[in-house]
Amino acid sequence: MDKDMRIAKAEVFVHSPGRNFVTLRITTEGGLVGYGDATVNGRELSVASYLRDHLAPMLIGRDAHNIEDTWQYFYRGSYWRRGPITMTAIAAIDMALWDIKAKAANMPLYQLLGGKSREGCLAYGHASGREISEILDSVREHMEKGYRAIRVQSAIPGLNSVYGVAASANAAAGAGKGKGASSARYDYEPARRSAVPVEEEWDTRAYLNYIPKVFEAVRNEFGPELPLLHDAHHRLTPIQAARLGKSLEPYDLFWIEDVTPAENTDAFRLIRQHTTTPLAVGEIFNTIFDYKDLFEEQLIDYVRSPVSHGGGITPLKKIFDYAAVYQIKSGVHGPTDVSPIGHAASLHLGMAIHNYGISEYMQHSPDTNDVFQPEYTFTDGMIRPGSSPGLGVTYDDKLASQFEYEAAYLPVNRLKIDGTMHDW
Ligand code: EZ4
Ligand code: CO
Numbered sequence: 041m042d043k044d045m046r047i048a049k050a051e052v053f054v055h056s057p058g059r060n061f062v063t064l065r066i067t068t069e070g071g072l073v074g075y076g077d078a079t080v081n082g083r084e085l086s087v088a089s090y091l092r093d094h095l096a097p098m099l100i101g102r103d104a105h106n107i108e109d110t111w112q113y114f115y116r117g118s119y120w121r122r123g124p125i126t127m128t129a130i131a132a133i134d135m136a137l138w139d140i141k142a143k144a145a146n147m148p149l150y151q152l153l154g155g156k157s158r159e160g161c162l163a164y165g166h167a168s169g170r171e172i173s174e175i176l177d178s179v180r181e182h183m184e185k186g187y188r189a190i191r192v193q194s195a196i197p198g199l200n201s202v203y204g205v206a207a208s209a210n211a212a213a214g215a216g217k218g219k220g221a222s223s224a225r226y227d228y229e230p231a232r233r234s235a236v237p238v239e240e241e242w243d244t245r246a247y248l249n250y251i252p253k254v255f256e257a258v259r260n261e262f263g264p265e266l267p268l269l270h271d272a273h274h275r276l277t278p279i280q281a282a283r284l285g286k287s288l289e290p291y292d293l294f295w296i297e298d299v300t301p302a303e304n305t306d307a308f309r310l311i312r313q314h315t316t317t318p319l320a321v322g323e324i325f326n327t328i329f330d331y332k333d334l335f336e337e338q339l340i341d342y343v344r345s346p347v348s349h350g351g352g353i354t355p356l357k358k359i360f361d362y363a364a365v366y367q368i369k370s371g372v373h374g375p376t377d378v379s380p381i382g383h384a385a386s387l388h389l390g391m392a393i394h395n396y397g398i399s400e401y402m403q404h405s406p407d408t409n410d411v412f413q414p415e416y417t418f419t420d421g422m423i424r425p426g427s428s429p430g431l432g433v434t435y436d437d438k439l440a441s442q443f444e445y446e447a448a449y450l451p452v453n454r455l456k457i458d459g460t461m462h463d464w
Contacts, residue, residue, distance in 0.1 A: 044070025045104045045144070050096035050133075052078070054088045055440040058405030059231070060448055061379045063435050064132040066140065068104050074139035075435055076132030077348045077382030080124055081231055081375075082449045090129040096106075099133065105144075107137045111354045127326035127351040134352025135385045136432070143430040149385075150425060153357065154391035160422030161390040163374070163401035164189035165270055168205040171195070172257045178206075178268075179258060184432035189267035189294060189398060189422030196246050203240055203273060203451055203464055229379070237449040240464070241456040244280055251284065256317050267294040267398075269320075274298045274463040275453070278307040285315030294341055294398070295320040295371065301463050303328070308339035320344055323373040326351055328359050334364050340380045342371030342397050348382035349373070353389055362391045369397030376402045380412035384431040387416055387423050397425060411440045 049067040054060065062084050064076035078087045095114060102110060114130045115121060142149040150156060165187040169175035175194055182190050193204035232238050251270070255319030258268060270293060276284060281299035288296065297320040300307045311319065322344035325331060334340045343363050350356040360370055370393060372386045383401075390396050401423055403411075414433045426432040453464035 041103045042070075042105070044068060045072075046098045047102050047104050050091075050099045052088050052092045052096065052433065053437055053440060054084055055411070055437075055443045056444045056445050056448075057411040057440055057443040058408035059376055060084045060445055061408075062091075062132075063379065063381065063440075064091060065435060065437075066099065066104065072104070072140045073433060074104070074136035074143070075381045075433060076134070076136035076139075077379040078128050078132035079348065079377055079379055080128050081377035082237075083125065084445065086125045087128050087132075090125055091132065091457075095129055095133065100173050103324075104137055104140045106352055107134060107141065110134075110137060111352060115351070122327050122329075124324065124349060125324055126348055127360070130141060131348050131350065131352040134354050135347060135381065138353050138385070139430040146429050148425055148427055148429060149388040149431055150391040152285065153353070153389060155451060156391050157393060157394055158396060159394060160420070160424040161387055161399050162189060162246070162421060163187070163399045163418065163423050164191050164205075164267070166191050166204070166400075166402060168193040169195065170205065172254060175254060175258065176261050179262060183262075183266075184332075186419060186421050189269065191269040191271060191400070192254060192258055193271065194251065196243065196250050198246050199241055199243055199456060201238075201240050201451075202242075203453070204271060221442050225236065231448040231450045233446045233448040235447050238449045238451040240453050242275060242453050242462050242464070243274060243456045247275070248280060248283060248287070252287045252291070255288055255293070255439050258293045264292065265276070268292075269294045271297040271298065272299045273303045276300050278284040278310040281307075281311045282314035283318075285311060285317035288317050289315065294319050297321070297342075298323065302334075305333045305337075305339065308334060308336065312339050320371045323349065325349075328355060328362060331359060331363070335363055335368060338366050338368070340368060342369055344371055344373050346373040346382055347385035347389060350379050353385055357393070360389070360395060364393075364395040367395075369395045370399075371397045372399050374400035374402060376404055376408070380404060380414035380416075381406065381433045381435070383423075383426065384414060384416055384433045388427055388431065391425060393395065405442065411436050411443075446449060 321340035
């Protein structure tokens, strides 16, 4: 083993520059530094403990070059496989080791993954609004920012607040009310900083009746060319999802996402029989086994796992290669709860694979960017990596330490009619 590549230190940081992030920093004896994103929205401290208390001590002295072996050591070696906490912790290690290897090779990471397959990675942004005129303004604002593909989310008449709908186009962090907030105006992202989640209300019938009207208005305003996407956040049953897909066919969506909970992949057989609207799934998946049946039966069109929640660059590359056999493409999750390190890792992989589709790109706050200093840029609707070796992201731990972790949670969802807990 090259002594310089021996892992000397593995440190875990939990801070809140703009929102909560968990960051892993691995340092080799030769002084190379690699970064990993270990953030799981609303469960940050669990991943931090998994890394700090269990994996970090086992990393010391290992050869930083042996990425595949290290991944297998933590995946197979733990006995307790899979799950979002475990897989995000392993993903952070994997990312940090690829960052180190690319720095050792003096190349931006995509070069080690096969080099560039494209000029940049097409990205979509999030437009939303409480009424149609507000949605149209929000789409326009996103186009002015350069986006060439846009996800559209809408408030639903009769419901107080719906996840994914910003309080205003320039929604500031932290606004809103406490538990059971009854206002339509609170910010869904970053996750609310409160000790318990906000409770939203839901009515599937109202949603299914209203959403096609939203897309009709958006198509009438912007014409047939603009790629439009929509996220249903696991809220529908299979037959309701089939109806959504069918009712949106006239508006030619790029995809609908998470139309039904995906624990039971049989659901997608039913949906697939009824609609040609493309389907995206997987932002909460964490291994290739979650995708296996969906791929082999060609039941979905886009893979949502980002590097941080999909177990790392090493397994996600395998997932994308497997997807390519079925002409399924990447469409990775890129919300602000994926840190700039996670975004950069997904970006380098996206530059290299052949079956790239699109990436979600929610832009981070200035405080986040000051701490991570990402080198990637967003121009002309595409994210592009920089040219420095590795991932092209850093972590200013001194600056970060000024932003203390604060408990923050995604909302929960209850049926409006009787308060039953619902999927979201
Ligand atoms: O709910 O990032 O497509 N994007 C999404 C996100 C997720 C959050 C979860 O942490 O569904 O808004
Ligand atoms: Co989603």
